[in-house]
Amino acid sequence: MRAVDIIEKKRDKKEITNEEISFLLSNYLKEEIPDYQMAAFLMAVYFNGMTDAELLEFTKEMRDSGDVIDFEGLKRFHVDKHSTGGVGDKVTIALEPIMSALGMGSTKLSGKGLGHTGGTIDKFEAIKGFKFSNTKEEVIEIANKTGIGLMGYSDKIVPLDKKLYSLRDVTATVASIPLIASSIMSKKLAIHSDAIILDVKTGNGAFMKTLPDARELAETMLKIGKGFDRKIVAVISNMDQPLGCAVGNANEVIEAIETLKGNGPEDFTDLVYNIAALALKLKGDVNTLEEGIAKVKEVVDNRSALEKFALFIKESGGDPEIVNDYSLLPEYAGTLEVKSEEEGYVSQILAEEVGKAAMIIGAGRATKEDEIDHSVGVLVLKKVGDFVKKGDVIAKICYNESKDVEKSAKMILGAYKFSKEKVEKPKIIFEILEA
Structure with missing residues (x-):
């Protein structure tokens, strides 16, 4: 068997066998197939896609390239939620305590962010003393006490994905639906769960810019999940403006806590409640979702979800008093009010630009080596559908160093678009797709 023959088959749109996929991927991982041949194969996939059979085998080989973790000691119905990312996406922070209060468990791998703002790890690391679990045993111990378990990605889990992604990144093959889907799902399948919920973002601040592309990605991932006999559902949600109001790590933790107190922004609250209700379903x-949302409101109103969050922080080495005293989180030095230069209804907020405006003052990373400032960020005070007068404050920049603040303010002003006609508030969930 030769790599060149497999590349030729994929180039010519012929289906490759399980044995050929296994040969190609296993030998690439062992560095017996060079980057230039794998790059040629990835480009062939980019143009020709994969059949259902190819996709399942490709994902299986990815999953099995490293450790597969079964949380056999976790004594709850286990839900894994995955988001394709966006601006102000702090769903995990509010969702997992809610699911815990509802009698479920959630143990997931999370990463650091690269780009707009921090990842889930960065947000939790805004909490002084907080330590992520390093081993399966630590995750199980904390998850059995709190219903919540978070662990950083390990090189031992799906190592092939990391190797392939680095190659895709420099060969213009990142934007391939089958390759994106297999990358995400191989990691979801490497960690045992009873159910998987996918939050696929679409819009200006998302990787998938259009609804048809987001739907195709969601349907492809659902197909993989079904092929591995997992309970799985996908939510396609709106990322045409930042999610909620807070962008930045400590600010997002605060907004998530406020949501657990019943005071969260409407769009963020709706998304979290619907995902939790889907888990119950x-x-x-x-x-029905309506029954589920009613149960979610109960655990928010009686503060049991907030108590689960505080317990998780305590068990992870942080101070649980942060739920009552936000001064325990990193504090910024100053704020700059961004005032509208126009009058009208907010018709659009380019989420990606707001994310970049937060990144340049330290809330995100331009490169993997950059240090994040957990205290800084942007507060979006006017959302799509709101009426704004000239001179109204539409956002606040929370900063420590002033050198890029004016540039950040100009980016935020450029992100806002206005209409003289009344604009309806957009819905946060476009579709819910089931396997």
């Missing part, structure tokens, strides 16, 4: 506790 997958578990079989409710028949």
Whole structure:
């Protein structure tokens, strides 16, 4: 068997066999197939896609390239939520305590962010003393006490994905639906869960800019999940403006805590409640989303979800008093009010530009080596559908160093678009797709 023959078949749109996929990927991982041949194969996939059979085998080989973790000691219905990312996406922070209060467990791998703002790890690291679990045993111990388990990605889990992604990044093959789907799902399948919920973002601040592309990615991932006999559902959500109001790590933690107190922004609250209700539906506790949302409201109103969050922080080495005293989180030195130069209804907020405006003052990373300032960020005070007068404050920049603040303010002003006609508030969830 030769790599060149497999590349030729994929180039000519012929289906490759399980044995050929296994040969190609296993030998690439062992560095017996060079980058230039794998790059040629990836480009052939980029143009020709994969059949269902190819996709399942490709994902299986990816998953099995490293450790597969079964949380056999976790004594709850186990839900893994994955987001394709966006600006102000702090869903995990609010969602997992809610699911815990509802009797479910959630153990997931999370990464550091690169780009707009920090990843889930960066947000939690805004909490002084907080330590992520380093081993499966630590995750299980904390998850059994709190219902919540978070662990950083390990090189031992799906190592092939990291190797392939580095190659895709420099060969213009990142934007391939089958390759994106297999990358995400191989990591989801490497960690045992009873159910997977996918939050696929679409819009200006998302990787998938259009609804048809987001739907195709969601349907492809659902196909993989079904092929591996997992309970799986996908939510396609709106990222045409920042999610919620807070962009930046400590600010997003605060907004998530406020949501657990019932005071969260409407769009963020709706998304979190619907995902939690979907988890209840997958578990079989409710028949409809409405029933599920009612149960979610109960655990928010009685503060049991907030108590689960505080317990998780305590068990992870942080101070649980942060739920009552936000001064325990990193504090910024000053704020700059961004005032509108126009009058009208906000018709659009370019989420990616707001994310970049937060990044340049230290809330995100331009490169992997950059240090994040957990205290800084942007507060979006006017959202799509709001009426704004000239001179109204539409956003606040929370900063420590002033050198890039004016540049950040100009980026935020450029992100806002206005209409003289009334604009309806956009819905946060476009579609819910089931396997």
